[in-house]
Amino acid sequence: MLYAKRNPDGRIVALTETAEPGSTAVDMKDREVLNFLSINDSSFSPEQFLESSDAGTIRIIEDIVEILIAKNIVLFTDFPQASQKKLLSRKLARSFMQPESEELQDSEPRPAEQSRILIEDDDSFL
Known part of the structure; x- marks a missing residue:
């Protein structure tokens, strides 16, 4: 089972495999779920x-x-x-x-x- 968390506007903001407070059960093929996953057009493969x-x-x-x-x-x-x-x-x-600039911007030096x-x-x- 798949569960969706929604924002105050009712839009899905997260999907989980376990029920959590404030989540609702949804179907993987639900249009809202597909929109959230950005795989909602008819040519999706x-x-x-x-x-x-x-x-x-x-x-x-x-x-x-x-x-x-x-x-x-x-x-x-x-x-x-x-x-x-x-x-x-x-x-x-x-x-x-x-x-190199990214390497120098590391805030925490890593152990070797x-x-x-x-x-x-x-x-x-x-």
């Missing part, structure tokens, strides 16, 4: 939507992997070598895209372990 959102989803997964490594929940070397190479290549490419995808146990990969 689930396949095209998934394909167009793949890049953003991949970035989320990469962020999750980095968090898990930083918290020592998984080791970089737990991944197959092909995955390790792909993760490193993508991290390197992103570092080239990040402007959090700013790199490898930890000491993983150095043998290099």
Whole structure:
């Protein structure tokens, strides 16, 4: 079941999978839900939507992997070598895209372990 939270004007402002105070049950195919998700035109194709959102989803997964490594929940070397190479290549490419000014604007300096995808146990990969 899907639940919607609404603003004072009655427009959907959030969707959740669990009932929360002030939320109402809605159907995924409801026009208001589709409007909220911006997938409301008649030419909507689930396949095209998934394909167009793949890049953003991949970035989320990469962020999750980095968090898990930083918290020592998984080791970089737990991944197959092909995955390790792909993760490193993508991290390197992103570092080239990040402007230096953004790096300097970080309000909190990161510990060395959090700013790199490898930890000491993983150095043998290099």
